[in-house]
Amino acid sequence: MSIGLLLLIVVGLGVIGYILGRRRALASVAGDPRKLHSLPSQYGQSVFLFTVVPALLLLIVWLLAAPSVIDGQVRGTVTTDGVSQSEIDLKMADVGRISDGLGALMAANDMSEDDLTALTPGDSDLRGQLAAVGVAVGADVEPAVFEAAKHKRSLTNSAGLIRTVLILLVALAGLAYAMTRIRPDFRARNVSEAVVKALLLGSSLIAILTTVGIVLSLIFETMHFFRLYPAKDFFLSLTWNPQFRGGSDLGVWPLIWGTLYVSFIALLVAVPIGLLAAIYLAEYATKRVRSVAKPLIEILAGIPTIVYGLFALITVGPMLRDYFAQPLGLGNSSSSVMTAGLVMGIMLIPFVSSLSDDIINSVPQSMRDGSYGLGATKSESIKQVILPAALPGVVGAVLLAASRAIGETMIVVLGAGAAAKLSMNPFEAMTTVTVKIVSQLTGDTEFASPETLVAFALGLTLFVFTLGLNVLALYIVRKYREQYE
Structure with missing residues (x-):
């Protein structure tokens, strides 16, 4: 049955x-x-x-x-x-x-x-x-x-x-x-209520148990990988060269560098534009402008990443190559870190602007009134009162955007290429950890080989890295929140 x-x-x-x-x-x-x-x-x-x-x-x-x-x-x-x-x-x-x-x-x-x-x-x-x-x-x-x-x-x-x-x-x-x-x-009611309480408890534990399951699966497969490939070479080597027939060099640093480089450029685009847009919508825009501008900005969050990737491949990449990279002698490829970073930054603008807008609007009106009563102008109130008070929430918005940038795959595949290298030139093709996780687990590969199991080690490394970012952001949030409580 x-x-x-x-x-x-x-x-x-x-x-x-x-x-x-x-x-x-x-x-x-x-x-x-x-x-x-x-x-x-x-x-x-x-x-x-x-x-x-x-x-x-x-x-x-x-x-x-x-x-x-x-x-x-x-x-x-x-x-x-x-x-x-x-x-x-x-x-x-x-x-x-x-x-x-x-x-x-x-x-x-x-x-x-x-x-x-x-x-x-x-x-x-x-x-x-x-x-x-x-x-x-x-x-x-x-x-x-x-x-x-x-x-x-x-x-x-x-x-x-x-x-x-x-x-x-x-x-x-x-x-x-x-x-x-x-x-x-x-007492039938007690039985029913006890079961409902257990159901609510189980529902609240789903997220925790899911996280534990993901981490354990990564740890077990990573341990299997390190039994086949030395952990010292994985963390200290500066070369990424999987061969699938022996002689592979699986150093993680070129992938981490590409991830950080692309994410940094994306945040360099998204954070200033998103934060300034949030300040304007929250403090300067009229209700009519806000009702039109905010939905238009949030439309960016609903565009599929494959569309952003095609935009990077067809439009942004050739434009950067023809007008910047080739005239400056920095490269001849349309796939580059700058291409993926710019397009990803555009994608991240609504993540920063929408959350920051909501946080700024949640700052008590009494703090604005007190600043105006002391003779401060609107811009001075924003810089010295409102933004410091909203800083914990703004940090959370930036962290969300950073996590989204670190985990992005499709834009990097189409915009930045698949070359794992250490370079400071933003107009060269590079790749990220997430792209290599996908490439190592797809195709006609032997699952028990180090070249395939390395995907789990990359995933665990990325998890630890993002966890460190979360801890750092939590520390910043708590430090500044205490000053306004």
């Missing part, structure tokens, strides 16, 4: 339990709900929760644990002495692929376990049927691998049947237990 159908049945049992629980609660007081401790619907909710929640928890645990248990049993059938771990992983990948194909065949042809046992890898009809479901099986498939695939499919089918029976039994047991607890003095 599929997971979706099983969930539908469990929820259906819960709905039936809700109806029966509500009716039983009313029947216990001869239809007078005033004699019940809780509302009739809350009694039904308690039955629904006891029916559905334990079954769903069991299903989640089963889905997490069963694949590991099955793979552990199957791995023993393909493991032999003298075989490297990478070869075993490749064989297990073939086992899983063939097992999924056999499962599709069994579902399509209504095959039994005996029919599955009789299959052999040399059967041409079988190879054609597997190819029809997207699984290519050649004539040179190892018999041990094919037998392991059949064994895995058999274990998966048996586990699915056991899972269905256990979950349905748990759901029925929960329904029966909840029905026995329904009586006029049963």
Whole structure:
């Protein structure tokens, strides 16, 4: 039975339990709900929760644990002495692929376990049927691998049947237990509220658990990478030269330099323009001008980055090459750090202006009135009172723009090129960490090679770098906020 159908049945049992629980609660007081401790619907909710929640928890645990248990049993059938771990992983990948194909065949042809046992890898009809479901099986498939695939499919089918029976039994047991607890003095409301509190707590933990999961996945894969490639060479080398056939030099500094260079130029464009636009909209513009200008600025945030990339490739890059780079003798390429930085800065203007505008507007009017009362002009009030008071929020806006610049990929690919180098010339092609993460994980590459696993080390490095920026910004915000509290 599929997971979706099983969930539908469990929820259906819960709905039936809700109806029966509500009716039983009313029947216990001869239809007078005033004699019940809780509302009739809350009694039904308690039955629904006891029916559905334990079954769903069991299903989640089963889905997490069963694949590991099955793979552990199957791995023993393909493991032999003298075989490297990478070869075993490749064989297990073939086992899983063939097992999924056999499962599709069994579902399509209504095959039994005996029919599955009789299959052999040399059967041409079988190879054609597997190819029809997207699984290519050649004539040179190892018999041990094919037998392991059949064994895995058999274990998966048996586990699915056991899972269905256990979950349905748990759901029925929960329904029966909840029905026995329904009586006029049963505190059904407390049960419902406790579950709602747990749901709210779980929702609040989603972001935390997601962050922990991302960090752990990066750490584990990075550790795997450093077992294959020295960490000293990764952090100290000034050359980026992946070969995929040995002799690779995977130094991170050219990528970090390109990331910082492009981001610096982008912020050099976005921060002054965005901040000045925010000051004008908040302090000088009339309501009519503001109602038109602010939406027009925010439209920039809605343009897809691929459009910005095409704009950099077709318009900005050739213009900078023809009017600046070539006349000054600084380069002949339309792909450059300056191209990507300028276009990315335009993209970041609404991130700075909109947030800074909201922060400036949130400064209390009493601070403006006090400044004017002391004889300060409007510009003096903005420079000496309003902007210092809004500085924590402005720093947050700049940090958001910086994070957006550091994580941008498409504009850099089309505007700055893919050359990893250390250079001060802004009209040369360079690349960033995010671009190389994409390039190392795409294409016909071997996932277990250092040249592919380096993407996780790059991701972890970028995460640590942005975390440091966040800590620095938080320190600045707290330092200046204390002066105005």
